[in-house]
Amino acid sequence: MKEVALAELVLDFDIYIRDTIDTRIVRGYCKARSEGATFPPLIIDKKSRRIVDGFKRYRMYKVMGIEMVPVIEKTYRTEALLLADAIRFNAQHGQPLDEADRARCVILAGKLGMSDKALAGALGRSVEDIDGLRTTKTATVGSLSVPLKRTIRHMAGKRLTKKQAVVNEKLGGMTVGFYARQLVMLIENGLLDPEDTDGFEQLKRLHELLEGIVVG
DSSP states (O other), X not given: OEEEEGGGOBOOXXXXXXXXXXXXXXXXXXXXXXXXXXXXXXXXXXXXXXXXEOHHHHHHHHHTTOOEEEEEEEOOSSHHHHHHHHHHHHHHSSSOOOHHHHHHHHHHHHHTTOOHHHHHHHHTOOHHHHHHHHHHSEEEETTEXXXXXXXXXXXXXXXXXXXXXXXXXXXXXXXHHHHHHHHXXXXXXXXXXXXXXXXXXXXXXXXXXXXXXXXX
């Protein structure tokens, strides 16, 4: 282990297996560190200075203005081996991987030519699980595979338009039933904000769209 300047490290989101860096967790890390907690060193690729494990810790250091950080340098013969380590570290500790994260792993592994057996080993899953993720949790946009949010998981294995792919990125990830129940609870219990003009405009638009579906 050694200390290096935070400024020389690189966040490469092409090898980041999660959808985004969870800012809520980063804030929790900052609070914990300010109270004396210690954190494991970042794992980095010695040659490229890319972070293999520790994206949220990197953000914590950046937010807190810490310039020198502990790292462990590793050397990788191929990009696939680097990705395997990134997956393995994330699967073993910290924020649990959800199904969307695992689907992203399948896509990244495919781009780098990693075998299903190697990916299964990194994730701690079976080869059958990997095949299942590929067929039930991803769709295609042009020649690319994309992980699907649970909201539109019924589109697995199908081809999305570019517009649909953009919507997939913006979705919160819960089921349509979940969002519908939220609206029903708010309406039935008089909890809608009567001054929320935009909210009511969206509900009006939703009503129009639902009428079209029923009529169709």
